[in-house]
Amino acid sequence: MELSKYYYIYCPKDIKSRYHLLVFDRQNQPFLPLTDFYHDYKGRISESSALSYIQNLLPFFTWLDLYSKYQGETVHWNDKPDAIRVAIEDYLMGEMSCKIIEKDSFRFVNRTHKSPNTVNRFLSSLKSFYKSMKRLKQYGHPSPLIDAHSVVHEYKNHTEGVRIGKPRMPDIAGTEDLIPHRRLTESYFKLINEEWEPEIIDDPHLPYQVYQAGKKVKWSLREMVIARILFESGARASEVIEVTIGDYRRRKSFQELKTFTKGSHRRRVKFLRFSKDTVKLLIRYINTERKKLDILHRSFDNLPDEAPLFLTEAGLPFTYPAWYYHWSKAMKSSGLKINPHKARHWFVTTRLREIYNVSTTENEVAQRRAQLIKYMKWKQEDTIKTYEHHFDEEKHREVHDNMLDNMKEKEKEYLQQKKKKRKKPKVALAHKNVPIEIDEDIQGLLKF
Known part of the structure; x- marks a missing residue:
């Protein structure tokens, strides 16, 4: 019991x-x-x-x-x-x-x-x-x-x-030892040695495992859209759940929305970007599921800017705890031990991999790296170093494997050359029973 x-x-x-x-x-x-x-x-x-x-x-x-x-x-x-x-x-x-x-x-x-x-x-x-x-x-x-x-x-x-x-x-007197700040x-x-480090989530199939887990427990369009934006934008869950219709309208592209960040006191200081497929699902959600829950049954074009983008079944602004219930249910049902913040770690790991893959010079890497730091709104640039350390180690493994493969090939070449040196060269000798034909002029010379 x-x-x-x-x-x-x-x-x-x-x-x-x-x-x-x-x-x-x-x-x-x-x-x-x-x-x-x-x-x-x-x-x-x-x-x-x-x-x-x-x-x-x-x-x-x-x-x-x-x-x-x-x-x-x-x-x-x-x-x-x-x-x-x-x-x-x-x-x-x-x-x-x-x-x-x-x-x-x-x-x-x-x-x-x-x-x-x-x-x-x-x-x-x-x-x-x-x-x-x-x-x-x-x-x-x-x-x-x-x-x-x-x-x-x-x-x-x-x-x-x-x-x-x-x-x-006072310190200005100059008579006291300075106290280290x-x-x-x-x-x-x-x-002991408990410094925070971001997780390296390098499984390319992680988002699709989560989406399938959601389908298994019959997520609504609302839950699926939020999950997709998390993986595609690298946002925190609250930064997606608690935005308004106006936050979505104020960006030039339908693939973007404005939002707040940790420590911005709800001021919209950053933007999120996601795929065209997610845009289609979001618009469909607003004009179908959300429209039914809205007290006035309004579609996207008729909603005021201050209206929440996501609603509860009771027509109230959606909240993190209410959303987390659906996330937790899906993860437990599929046996996945994935908290929402891992979507953010997965995004950063995946973006860095793309940066290293498409950049041809160190300057390009540095430029794209700075763009990612600005997009994530990290206050400390050191946050990215743990992720880069992961790729440095991975690159070392790749180069090291190439070196080991080359060593293996050189070893084969050496053994083959050594084997050839041990074999004696073959000399063609005339058999004693085989008659030798000699030119007549030469025979004449041999008689003298």
């Missing part, structure tokens, strides 16, 4: 509630700490990111109820920091296969080959949860995810000067 778990559901449309989403515990009772956390962060970050935090925390809260122990007692989320930290350590080691290295005031967390790639996201989600609970005055202790000693040490470095017992002089790592659990 499957154990009950923490879970969430969206508030039914016919029920009035200040909660858009409700989290329930193992006894099917509303669990307000996670519910309040979601709504607190939904106003601070994107709705999809807030939902991701909840999804990362639900397994931990289920485990906390079932298996956590501290001094013989089950650990609760609002216990003292020491108890919470012990529980998190146990969870990281037992459920996430991490190795923990103890330090005086914090813990190093080292992932193993068995660890999921969500360790960092889990710790970030948990840290955000306790920040929220402190802000909402629902947790009465210091955050268990903060290394208080690091905070105090950093404060002393910024306040104590070279003069004993006196405050630090760095971001304070105040986490109690610190991941």
Whole structure:
């Protein structure tokens, strides 16, 4: 029998509630700490990111109820920091296969080959949860995810000067050692060598696997269009789902639409481009499925610019959580472990491959590379280096294989030449029983 778990559901449309989403515990009772956390962060970050935090925390809260122990007692989320930290350590080691290295005031967390790639996201989600609970005055202790000693040490470095017992002089005085500008790592659990790296998705058939998975669960035109735009444009899901009719109209080409990006505060600062086939499906969706859901049954030409491009079955603006339900259902049905963001990684990998294939000079590679960075709206150009490293390694393998093939051919040539040298040359000798004819003039000379 499957154990009950923490879970969430969206508030039914016919029920009035200040909660858009409700989290329930193992006894099917509303669990307000996670519910309040979601709504607190939904106003601070994107709705999809807030939902991701909840999804990362639900397994931990289920485990906390079932298996956590501290001094013989089950650990609760609002216990003292020491108890919470012990529980998190146990969870990281037992459920996430991490190795923990103890330090005086914090813990190093080292992932193993068995660890999921969500360790960092889990710790970030948990840290955000306790920040929220402190802000909402629902947790009465210091955050268990903060290394208080690091905070105090950093404060002393910024306040104590070279003069004993006196405050630090301002930097302009020139009497104090400069403090290196760095971001304070105040986490109690610190991941070792855990720098974010984009995934290299180099399977040319990945989009078509996703489309087939969607057809299997009978995706509507809406879901299929969104999936195609994700793979063809390299966009984040929210950048596609939450656009308007005007965002689509304002571009010169029907193959493009304007959208926002991460950190642009909903300002339309980038554009997405997709195929002509997807354009046909999009227009068909707007004039058929969407028209039926629209309260006034308007077609594309009659819709106002502010109207959402995608609608729910209730005629409301489509949202990331509502779309993700359809995506998740298709992936589970086909046994695919593909989150939506992998479409973005696949796009970048595929675009770089095309850049290397069509460019004939290093200048062309650099120019097209810069165009891709500008299109993706990356703030840091270093983001592309991981992808390029993949192609550098691939190019090395190709060149190395050619070298090995040449070595194999040279080895064959050498062995053949050596074999020829060992054979003795054949000399034609006259048989003793065979008569030899000699010219008469020469015979005459031989008699003398």
